[in-house]
Amino acid sequence: MDQVTARIAAVLTEKFDVPAEQVTDRVSFRELDLDSLSIVELYVTLQEEWGVPLDAEAADADTTVGQLVDDVRKLLDGRRPGGD
Numbered sequence: 001m002d003q004v005t006a007r008i009a010a011v012l013t014e015k016f017d018v019p020a021e022q023v024t025d026r027v028s029f030r031e032l033d034l035d036s037l038s039i040v041e042l043y044v045t046l047q048e049e050w051g052v053p054l055d056a057e058a059a060d061a062d063t064t065v066g067q068l069v070d071d072v073r074k075l076l077d078g079r080r081p082g083g084d
Contacts, residue, residue, distance in 0.1 A: 004069050004072050004073055004076070005025075005065075005069050007046075007049070008023075008046065008065060008068060008069060008072070009023040009065075011042065011045055011046065012032065012042070012065075015041075015042070015045065016032070016034060016038055016042070018032050018033075018034075023065060024065065024066075025064065025065055025066030025069065026064055026065075026066060027064060027065055028061060028062050028063060028064050028065075029042075029059070029060075029061050029062075029063055029064075029065075030061035030062060032065075034061070035061075036060075036061070039056060039059050039060070039061070039063070040056045042068075043055075043056035043059060044056065046068075046072060050072065050075075050076060051079075052072060052075035052076060052079070053075065054071060054072070054075070
């Protein structure tokens with residue numbers, strides 16, 4: 001598990017009481033019982049932590065943890081020198 005995946009899993013378990021064994025790349029926010037306010041709170045938390053502009057409005061209950069991980073990775077890669 002890479003750093004981004006591990007941190008998102010930790011936020012989900014610590015802040016939203018999601019059992020760690022439920023957090024996989026394919027699980028949706030709906031399956032984790034996150035409502036729209038929880039999704040926005042998750043995105044805001046990650047934006048503040050990493051300083052990346054995540055679009056919480058683009059996320060919905062069918063967004064998966066894997067999609068969020070991919071979005072964060074792309075944004076972090078874009079901040080690195082030589083990133084696209």
